[in-house]
Structure formats: structure tokens, C-alpha cells
Amino acid sequence: MKTxxxxxxxxxxxxxxxxxxxxxMLIEGNRISKIGEVSDSADTVINAGGNAVxxxxxxxxxxxxxxxxxxxxxxxxxxxxxxxxxxxxxNRSDKGIYNSAMLGMAEMIDSGITSFHDxxxxxxxxxxxxxxxxxxxxxxxNTLDDEFTTQSGSPLKNAESFIRKKxxxxxxxxxxxxxxxxxxxxTYRGASEIARKYDTTIHTHLSETRKEVYDYAAAHxxxxxxEHLLEIGFLDDxxxxxxxxxxxxxxxxxxxxxxxxxxxxxxxxxKLGTGGMPPVPEMLDHxxxxxxxxxxxxxxxxxxxxxxxxxxxxLVKNARWNPAVMNxxxxxxxxxxxxxxxxxxxxxxxxxxxxxxxxIMIDLKQANLIPAGPDNxxxxxxxxxxxxxxxxxxxxxxxxKKGKKLRRKIPETEKEKMI
Amino acid sequence: MKTxxxxxxxxxxxxxxxxxxxxxMLIEGNRISKIGEVSDSADTVINAGGNAVxxxxxxxxxxxxxxxxxxxxxxxxxxxxxxxxxxxxxNRSDKGIYNSAMLGMAEMIDSGITSFHDxxxxxxxxxxxxxxxxxxxxxxxNTLDDEFTTQSGSPLKNAESFIRKKxxxxxxxxxxxxxxxxxxxxTYRGASEIARKYDTTIHTHLSETRKEVYDYAAAHxxxxxxEHLLEIGFLDDxxxxxxxxxxxxxxxxxxxxxxxxxxxxxxxxxKLGTGGMPPVPEMLDHxxxxxxxxxxxxxxxxxxxxxxxxxxxxLVKNARWNPAVMNxxxxxxxxxxxxxxxxxxxxxxxxxxxxxxxxIMIDLKQANLIPAGPDNxxxxxxxxxxxxxxxxxxxxxxxxKKGKKLRRKIPETEKEKMI
Numbered sequence: 001m002k003t004x005x006x007x008x009x010x011x012x013x014x015x016x017x018x019x020x021x022x023x024x025m026l027i028e029g030n031r032i033s034k035i036g037e038v039s040d041s042a043d044t045v046i047n048a049g050g051n052a053v054x055x056x057x058x059x060x061x062x063x064x065x066x067x068x069x070x071x072x073x074x075x076x077x078x079x080x081x082x083x084x085x086x087x088x089x090x091n092r093s094d095k096g097i098y099n100s101a102m103l104g105m106a107e108m109i110d111s112g113i114t115s116f117h118d119x120x121x122x123x124x125x126x127x128x129x130x131x132x133x134x135x136x137x138x139x140x141x142n143t144l145d146d147e148f149t150t151q152s153g154s155p156l157k158n159a160e161s162f163i164r165k166k167x168x169x170x171x172x173x174x175x176x177x178x179x180x181x182x183x184x185x186x187t188y189r190g191a192s193e194i195a196r197k198y199d200t201t202i203h204t205h206l207s208e209t210r211k212e213v214y215d216y217a218a219a220h221x222x223x224x225x226x227e228h229l230l231e232i233g234f235l236d237d238x239x240x241x242x243x244x245x246x247x248x249x250x251x252x253x254x255x256x257x258x259x260x261x262x263x264x265x266x267x268x269x270x271k272l273g274t275g276g277m278p279p280v281p282e283m284l285d286h287x288x289x290x291x292x293x294x295x296x297x298x299x300x301x302x303x304x305x306x307x308x309x310x311x312x313x314x315l316v317k318n319a320r321w322n323p324a325v326m327n328x329x330x331x332x333x334x335x336x337x338x339x340x341x342x343x344x345x346x347x348x349x350x351x352x353x354x355x356x357x358x359x360i361m362i363d364l365k366q367a368n369l370i371p372a373g374p375d376n377x378x379x380x381x382x383x384x385x386x387x388x389x390x391x392x393x394x395x396x397x398x399x400x401k402k403g404k405k406l407r408r409k410i411p412e413t414e415k416e417k418m419i
Numbered sequence: 420m421k422t423x424x425x426x427x428x429x430x431x432x433x434x435x436x437x438x439x440x441x442x443x444m445l446i447e448g449n450r451i452s453k454i455g456e457v458s459d460s461a462d463t464v465i466n467a468g469g470n471a472v473x474x475x476x477x478x479x480x481x482x483x484x485x486x487x488x489x490x491x492x493x494x495x496x497x498x499x500x501x502x503x504x505x506x507x508x509x510n511r512s513d514k515g516i517y518n519s520a521m522l523g524m525a526e527m528i529d530s531g532i533t534s535f536h537d538x539x540x541x542x543x544x545x546x547x548x549x550x551x552x553x554x555x556x557x558x559x560x561n562t563l564d565d566e567f568t569t570q571s572g573s574p575l576k577n578a579e580s581f582i583r584k585k586x587x588x589x590x591x592x593x594x595x596x597x598x599x600x601x602x603x604x605x606t607y608r609g610a611s612e613i614a615r616k617y618d619t620t621i622h623t624h625l626s627e628t629r630k631e632v633y634d635y636a637a638a639h640x641x642x643x644x645x646e647h648l649l650e651i652g653f654l655d656d657x658x659x660x661x662x663x664x665x666x667x668x669x670x671x672x673x674x675x676x677x678x679x680x681x682x683x684x685x686x687x688x689x690k691l692g693t694g695g696m697p698p699v700p701e702m703l704d705h706x707x708x709x710x711x712x713x714x715x716x717x718x719x720x721x722x723x724x725x726x727x728x729x730x731x732x733x734l735v736k737n738a739r740w741n742p743a744v745m746n747x748x749x750x751x752x753x754x755x756x757x758x759x760x761x762x763x764x765x766x767x768x769x770x771x772x773x774x775x776x777x778x779i780m781i782d783l784k785q786a787n788l789i790p791a792g793p794d795n796x797x798x799x800x801x802x803x804x805x806x807x808x809x810x811x812x813x814x815x816x817x818x819x820k821k822g823k824k825l826r827r828k829i830p831e832t833e834k835e836k837m838i
Contacts, residue, residue, distance in 0.1 A: 067786075070803050071795030075746040106786035110807070270737035271802075273744070277737075301802040302787050311730060315737075318689035318696075325692070327494040367486075367525035367825075368721050368806070371834040376490030383690075383720040384489050387787070388529070388807035388823075404807075404823075406786075415790040 001029040002397065005042035009361070011035060012054035012377060013351045014336045018329060020374050025053060027357040030169075030397035035353055044399070046392060052362040052377050054332075055349050056114025056395065057305035058339035060263040061203075061242040061293025063120050065097045067104030068418035069298035078209065078272050085298055090150045092419055097122050100418035101129040104303055106410045109135060111304040111387040114358040114395045115339075115348060117240065117263070117293070119176040119203045121151045121158070127167040133408060134398050136358060138343055139167075140176035140203035143191050148182040156190040163198045170396060172343075174200035177234075180225045181212050188234045201238050201344060207251075208243035209274040226251035235260050240342050242293055245269055245278045252279055256286035261342035264334070266312040268295030277319045281326065291339035292331075305335050306390075309382045328382040361392035363404075420448040421816065424461035428780070430454060431473040431796060432770045433755045437748060439793050444472060446776040449588075449816035454772055463818070465811060467780055471796050473751075474768050475533025475777040475814065476724035477758035479682040480622075480661040480712025482539050484516045486523030487837035488717035497628065497691050504717055509569045511838055516541050519837035520548040523722055525829045528554060530723040530806040533777040533814045534758075534767060536659065536682070536712070538595045538622045540570045540577070546586040552827060553817050555777060557762055558586075559595035559622030562610050567601040575609040582617045589815060591762075593619035596653075599644045600631050607653045620657050620763060626670075627662035628693040645670035654679050659761050661712055664688055664697045671698055675705035680761035683753070685731040687714030696738045700745065710758035711750075724754050725809075728801045747801040780811035782823075 004027040011021040013035070024038035034040070069088065073081050108116060115136040118126060123139040130137035141159035149155050159175040167173055175194045177183050195202045207213050207225050216225050226247055229235050235258035242263040247255065255262065262283055270276035283290055292308045294300050309331045317323050340349025347356045362381060364372045366389055372380040393401035400407055423446040430440040432454070443457040453459070488507065492500050527535055534555040537545060542558040549556035560578035568574050578594040586592060594613045596602050614621045626632050626644050635644050645666055648654050654677035661682040666674065674681065681702055689695035702709055711731060713722045728750045736742050759768025766774045781800060783791045785808055791799040812820035819826055 068790055070788075071791060071798035074795075074798045074802060075743050077741075077743060081742070103786055103789055110786055111805075267733060270733040271742060273736040273740045273742035275737070275740060276733075297803075301798070302805070304787070304805065307726070307729075307805070310726075311733065314686060314689040314695075314730065317692040318694070318734075321692045321694060322496075323500070323690060323692035324494050324496060367522055367529055367829055368723070369489075370522055370829065371487055371837070372490060376493075379490035379493045379720070383493060384716075386530075386721070386723065386726070386805045386807065388805065410786055410789065418790075 003028050003042035004044045004046065004394070004397065004399070005038060005040065006046045006048050006053060006361070008050060009048035009053040010050060010374060010377060011351060012052055014055050014333065015350050015352055020377060027394070027397050030357055032351060032353055032355050032357050035351065046361070048361055051364050051391065052381065053351070053359055054362065054381065055336045055351050056358040056360050056393065057112050057335045058291065058343070058349055059108065059113045059116040059294050059303065059305060060240060060291040060339050060342055061265055061295055062116045062118050062303065063296035064104035064116060064118050065101040065120055065122070065126055066296035066298050067107065068100045068415055069296065070301040073298045074301070078274055081272060081299070094122065094125050096417065096419040097125045098129050101126045102133060103410055103418065104297065105129065105133040105135045106406055106408065107303045109393050109400045110390065110406055111306060112360040112390045112393060113303065113305050114360065114393065117203060117343060123162055123173065124165070127171045127173070131168045131170055134170070134395055134400050136170050136348070136395055138172045138174065140174045142176045142178055143187055144178040144182040145184050145187050156187065156194065159191070160194050163194065163200060174203060176203035179205040179208070179212065180216050185232050188229065188232060192234055195238050201240055203240050204242065206241035206244050207246045208269070210246050213246040224248065224251060226254055230254050230258060243269065243278070245275050247279065249279070249282060252282050252286055252288070256288050261289045261291065263291050263293040263342070264312060265293045265295045266315050267308060268299040270315070271299050277315055280316055281320065289338050289342050291334050291342050304387060306385050306387065309335050313382060328379045331382050332378055357397040358395050360390055363389050363391040422447050422461035423463045423465065423813070423816065423818070424457060424459065425465045425467050425472060425780070427469060428467035428472040429469060429793060429796060430770060431471055433474050433752065434769050434771055439796060446813070446816050449776055451770060451772055451774050451776050454770065465780070470783050470810065471781040471800065472770070472778055473781065473800065474755045474770050475779050475812065476531050476754045477710065477762070477768055478527065478532045478535040478713050478722065478724060479659060479710040479758050479761055480684055480714055481535045481537050481722065482715035483523035483535060483537050484520040484539055484541070484545055485715035485717050486526065487519045487834055488715065489720040492717045493720070497693055500691060500718070513541065513544050515836065515838040516544045517548050520545045521552055522829055522837065523716065524548065524552040524554045525825060525827065526722045528812050528819045529809065529825055530725060531779040531809045531812060532722065532724050533779065533812065536622060536762060542581055542592065543584070546590045546592070550587045550589055553589070553814055553819050555589050555767070555814055557591045557593065559593045561595045561597055562606055563597040563601040564603050564606050575606065575613065578610070579613050582613065582619060593622060595622035598624040598627070598631065599635050604651050607648065607651055611653055614657050620659055622659050623661065625660035625663050626665045627688070629665050632665040643667065643670060645673055649673050649677060662688065662697070664694050666698065668698070668701060671701050671705055671707070675707050680708045680710065682710050682712040683731060684712045684714045685734050686727060687718040689734070690718050696734055699735055700739065708757050708761050710753050710761050723806060725804050725806065728754050732801060747798045750801050751797055776816040777814050779809055782808050782810040
């Protein structure tokens with residue numbers, strides 16, 4: 001079993017009491033085996049030199065295989081964006097999906113994301129890419145009504161078949177539903193049944209735009225999407241609902257009662273001009289677990305959790321005209337331990353003995369982080385850090401980035417090879 | 420005269436017709452001497468390998484000597500923030516100001532900012548730091564009424580004395596006024612006189628917070644700050660007004676008519692929860708030149724123009740629920756050519772023969788920028804790039820960053836040495 005020893009780090013544990021420790025960390029195989037003073041030798045020794053070590057970020061809403069779309073769908077209306085995206089999505093090759101997914105994974109690792117939660121078709125191909133790249137992947141096969149899909153075969157059957165297969169240590173398969181505008185009650189119920197049968201989470205888009213909410217309500221006697229999904233039994237503690245921007249306080253209470261998790265995608269929502277600020281403070285007050293999602297490169301246009309944290313924090317402070325409405329610690333929680341908990345995992349998102357070795361090292365000796373120490377390291381990570389500070393990234397005990405360099409080359413860089 | 424040849428670049432000129440050229444660039448001394456196919460040899464040859472070369476970013480509102488305050492003033496109310504900042508500012512040593520300014524300059528160069536426009540006291544010390552570091556500095560000595568200042572001597576006299584001195588090629592001195600809450604008509608008029616006498620720009624905070632605007636109006640029969648400053652002759656084409664968040668459409672017209680320039684500080688305004696969205700689309704419609712300012716590390720908390728561009732763009736799209744309200748090209752203009760024009764300069768902010776050699780090279784071969792080419796390079800820079808992509812930075816013909824490494828070490832890193 002390979003061992004890695006990280007010496008002399010400022011360890012931002014993100015544990016129950018948010019301890020920040022000075023010390024060493026020993027990784028044996030794919031697990032953290034010791035935190036504190038470690039006198040053991042190891043196969044690989046990393047001298048952290050006082051730099052910060054923290055849990056890798058967990059991105060709870062992505063479409064990683066759209067990585068090649070960055071810079072191609074900007075500054076246009078949402079309708080135009082969706083039309084173009086649909087056309088681009090409909091004619092892809094397996095190789096293109098694989099290559100684009102590898103590109104997205106490289107970007108995520110580069111900026112310190114060690115786990116992501118995806119929603120797409122062809123998740124079997126993305127699973128292969130994730131295993132090859134070495135990133136932890138929570139992959140939800142997207143479903144929608146047969147009449148709307150570009151998948152071959154029935155989306156629900158495809159999803160079940162994907163979940164039944166083995167995909168290796170790093171991949172956790174699950175089922176998704178695209179959204180209320182293309183999914184009937186039968187599709188929602190079918191997805192719920194699959195999730196219960198195989199004990200998985202469910203991933204969905206929920207009330208992302210004003211239009212989808214009001215179109216639905218107009219066609220259904222004023223009933224709103226959350227209310228309807230509650231009625232048909234779709235809302236439960238397996239569900240991670242991306243966006244949830246257009247929800248009333250009544251719906252916030254319904255989501256909270258059903259123990260639904262929310263993935264907040266501030267950058268994508270702002271970029272598309274669809275109304276970027278869900279009632280997150282109220283969600284938190286009602287006990288909803290909120291995490292952060294990048295969404296795809298088509299609408300973000302980066303997969304960068306450091307940027308997500310700063311931007312989300314600024315947005316809520318601005319929306320409420322209150323700089324104290326949400327502090328840096330809460331934002332860091334959303335990107336780590338709260339995201340893990342949304343995915344029903346306690347073995348990632350927190351650095352403690354026995355947990356999986358998914359972690360990153362942040363270089364505190366660059367100008368944009370000086371002066372950073374135990375008193376302000378959390379603020380430094382949330383408000384000042386950028387991917388140039390991400391020195392080392394370890395997933396499942398394997399070093400994927402070291403000395404600011406990705407260890408894996410991105411296999412294909414031409415746009416045509418990612419379609 | 421030293422020469423630098425940059426070969427095989429994608430040159431984002433930011434010229435009148437926003438040409439993007441494939442080719443070479445020759446720098447002789449501190450000027451760009453050729454763009455196109457260059458067959459000359461040179462002292463230093465940089466093979467750009469298809470990477471992007473663009474004008475260095477120009478930050479039009481900074482307090483660079485507050486660089487050591489990052490991560491120390493977060494998530495607190497504005498009143499608390501101002502009180503703490505005032506105390507921290509009042510007891511500084513010359514050495515502390517110098518060291519902190521060097522730190523801020525290092526962060527700016529690292530993220531591609533080649534010129535900054537500062538507002539502070541002790542600008543003579545900051546001028547020394549800028550000359551030493553090699554960054555282009557537009558330094559406005561801040562004035563306010565004698566009764567409020569912590570400066571020794573009279574701020575207006577200090578400002579005039581600063582402007583009269585020689586500070587070297589890289590430094591352009593000017594005068595500033597802190598804001599309406601600490602400046603009488605006499606101070607405003609005194610600053611205007613100095614600016615006219617020495618033909619400089621003027622730098623001020625204008626209508627940053629709702630409180631300052633309404634406090635002023637309440638004490639002055641409902642007259643708002645812009646209206647008053649127009650009345651006393653302070654508004655003219657020399658003025659760069661930072662923030663300008665709380666202005667009515669009537670004031671927008673007044674600012675436009677007086678040809679005042681606005682520095683938009685979206686991140687700082689959001690972080691402090693003071694209302695982050697000035698009526699920028701309306702300012703642009705009225706012909707006002709708008710540029711971007713980071714403000715200080717105390718309220719931002721980074722000096723990163725790539726982040727400023729993305730965030731500002733997202734904020735306005737979100738505020739207007741319209742993804743097409745401002746495109747990537749306009750945002751890049753604000754950070755380069757429009758900022759130069761605000762500072763009354765045509766020899767920076769645009770890459771053309773004869774202009775000063777202030778430019779940066781962006782590495783397009785990293786995952787977060789693939790695929791980037793002539794068709795989407797501007798979107799790539801604005802929506803996807805981060806400081807890890809800034810490979811090379813040249814100011815006044817001198818290479819300050821190369822191969823992603825700053826050439827100058829930051830002299831002091833302990834917080835105590837920056838106070």
C-alpha cells in the first residue's frame with residue numbers, strides 16, 4: 001500500500017468544530033490514516049511548508065462533457081442559448097463526449113475540485129473518463145420523456161442499466177430527471193423507483209427560470225413545480241435539486257420538510273440572466289443543506305469552485321445589502337462538507353482519520369494570499385484564492401496535481417474531437 | 420536599447436476596430452515598434468506558440484498600500500469596516516506603507532494589471548515602490564478637510580507638493596478628494612485648482628453608499644452630491660469618480676454632460692453590501708466612459724482584473740435579467756482602452772506601433788481555456804481566464820513575469836512589517 005506524508009501543513013479540517021491544526025498528515029492507500037505529529041516515513045513526502053491543506057472541493061451540479069462549449073454561447077438570450085445547446089448536444093460521438101469530459105475533469109482538478117455530481121446522458125462514457133482521469137464522480141443518468149429525448153432507447157431504461165453496471169471505485173452512479181418542461185409524472189415516478197430500488201441519490205433541475213415556473217403554473221391551475229413534485233412523491237432526502245431559484249417561501253418549507261438538498265449555481269444563473277439569487281438565507285434558516293454547482297462550461301464558463309465561493313458570497317451580500325448575511329466559513333462548508341452530506345457521504349468533504357484521501361494544498365506564499373494564517377485562512381480561501389494557488393491535488397490517495405502542474409496531459413485539444 | 424521579440428502570437432490589439440491578428444511583435448526599449456511579420460532578431464525572444472497577447476489591464480480605483488488587510492475585515496457591517504479601516508490607516512509607518520504597496524503591486528502584476536490608479540495619502544512612498552517594482556502608477560494624493568485628516572500638514576498642500584516633484588517615468592501624480600462626507604467646498608475647489616494648474620486628472624469617491632447620499636441630501640435641502648459638485652464646478656473631464664453607485668438618471672445626465680469618467684467597483688460594493696450595481700448600461704448609453712476598479716484588498720479581497728471583468732459582467736446580466744445587456748468585448752474594453760482613455764492616455768490600453776510596451780501573454784493551452792481561438796478569445800479572457808493563465812507580463816518594455824513566475828520577490832511577508 002502506497003503512503004504519502006504531508007509535513008508541516010496548516011490543516012483546515014472542516015470537521016464538526018472546524019478545527020485548524022498545524023501538523024502532518026499520513027495517507028495510506030486511499031485513506032487518511034493519521035493527522036497530527038507523524039514520525040512515520042512514507043513513499044512520497046510532501047513538505048507543505050506552512051501551506052494550507054483542506055478537503056477537495058465538491059461540485060454538486062455539472063455537465064462535464066460540455067467542456068468544449070466555453071466561449072461559444074455567450075451574451076445571447078436564454079432561448080437562443082437553449083436552442084443552440086440542444087443542437088450541439090444532439091449530434092455527438094462517444095469519443096467526443098469522452099474527450100470533452102476529460103477536458104472538464106482536467107479543469108476541475110486544476111482548480112481543486114476532487115468530486116463532481118454530473119447530469120447528462122452517456123454517463124457510461126463519462127464514468128470511463130473519470131476512472132481514467134482519477135477524479136471522484138457522482139454520475140446521474142439524465143431521464144426525460146421518450147418523446148423529447150435524443151438518447152437511443154428509453155432514458156429510464158438506460159439509467160437503470162447504467163446503475164446496474166460496475167464502474168469502479170471512483171464512480172457512484174445514480175439517476176436524474178431533466179426538468180418539469182420535459183418530464184411527465186411517469187418519468188418522475190420512474191426515476192424515484194430506480195433510486196429507491198438501487199438506493200441512489202437523484203439529480204434534477206428544479207425551478208431554474210421564471211419562465212419554466214410560470215409556464216408550468218399557467219398550465220396547471222396555478223400549481224407550482226415544487227408543490228406538484230411533492231404531491232407525486234418525488235421530493236425526498238435522496239434528491240439534489242439544482243438551481244431552485246424561483247421558489248416561494250411556501251416551497252422552501254416544502255423542500256425543507258422533504259429534506260431535499262439544493263445545489264446553488266450562482267454564476268450560471270447570473271450569466272444566463274435568469275435571476276441568480278435563490279432564497280438561500282431562508283433555505284439555510286429552514287435547515288436545507290445547500291451546496292455549490294458550477295453548471296456547464298456553456299453557461300459558467302469555468303469549473304472553478306474558488307470562483308464559485310467568492311461569487312456566491314458576493315451575490316448574497318449584495319442581494320440583501322448585508323455584508324454579514326453569510327460568512328466565509330459557511331461558504332467553505334457548502335463547497336466541502338455540506339456538498340458531501342448532500343451526496344449522502346461522510347467519508348469525503350472533511351479531513352479526518354479514516355476518511356478518503358481527497359484533498360488539496362493551497363500555496364499561501366503568493367502575493368494574493370499574504371498575509372494568511374490560522375486566523376484568516378478561511379477568508380483567504382473564499383475571498384482571495386484562485387487556481388494559481390492550488391499547488392497539489394490528491395484524489396483517492398493519488399496525486400493528480402503537484403507543484404502547480406497537472407500530472408495528466410489532456411488527450412485531445414481540438415474542438416472537433418470533442419463533439 | 421534592449422529589444423524583445425514575441426513570435427507567433429494571437430494579438431488582441433484592442434484597437435479601433437478590435438483587430439485580432441496572428442503574428443509577431445517587436446518591442447524596442449519601452450515601446451512597441453512593430454506588429455505583424457517581424458524578421459528582426461532581438462535580445463530576448465519569446466515564443467508565444469499561439470498564445471494570446473493583449474494590452475495589460477488598467478485598474479482605475481485602488482488603495483494599493485492596504486494590501487496587507489486581506490482577510491481581516493470580512494463579513495462585518497460597513498460601519499464596523501470603516502471604523503476598523505480608519506484605525507488601521509491612522510497608525511502606519513513609511514516602511515509599512517512601502518512594503519504593503521509592494522505586496523499589492525506583486526498581486527496586480529501576477530494577475531495581469533500593468534497600470535493602476537491609486538487614492539491614498541503618502542503617495543510619495545507608493546511612487547518609490549512603483550518605480551522599484553516597475554509597474555505603471557497613476558497616483559492621486561488624497562485630500563480632505565484638515566479637521567478630518569490623519570496626514571501631517573494640510574492635505575491640499577501635501578498633494579500639490581507631491582505633484583510638483585519628479586517621480587520617474589512610470590509615475591503620473593495627481594490629486595484626489597476622499598468624498599463628500601469629509602470634504603467641504605473649499606477642499607473640492609482646492610483640488611480642482613491644483614488639477615488645472617498642473618494639468619492632472621482628479622480621483623474621487625462619489626456616491627458609493629446609500630447612506631452618504633441620503634445623509635448629504637437630508638442636510639442640504641434634498642440636493643444630491645452630484646448636483647452639488649456640478650454647482651461648485653468640480654465635475655469636469657479631468658475627474659474619475661469611483662463607485663457612483665447611487666446616482667439618479669438626472670445625475671447620470673449631469674455626469675455625462677460634464678464628461679466625468681466612472682470607475683465601477685462591483686466586487687467591493689457587493690462585498691460591503693452597499694448596493695453593487697450602478698446604472699452602468701445607462702451611463703454607457705449616455706456616453707460616459709466606464710472602467711473597472713478593484714478597490715482595496717480590505718474590501719475586495721483581491722486585485723485581479725480577470726475576476727473583476729467576469730464578476731462585473733455577471734452582475735449586470737443578473738441585475739437586468741438580460742444575458743445580452745453587455746458583451747464580453749465591452750467588458751474587455753473597460754479593463755483596457757476605456758480605462759486608458761479615462762486617464763487621458765492613448766499610449767497604453769491598445770497594442771499598436773508606437774505605444775508603450777505594457778502587455779500580457781495569456782496561456783491558451785490550459786484546460787480552462789480550451790478551446791480558445793480568434794473567434795472566442797475575448798470571451799475566453801473575460802469569462803474563463805484566471806491568474807494561472809497569465810504567463811508573461813511586460814511593463815514599459817521590462818519583463819516582470821515570465822513562465823508564470825514573478826521575477827521580483829516580495830520583500831516582506833510578515834503582517835507587522837506592512838503596518
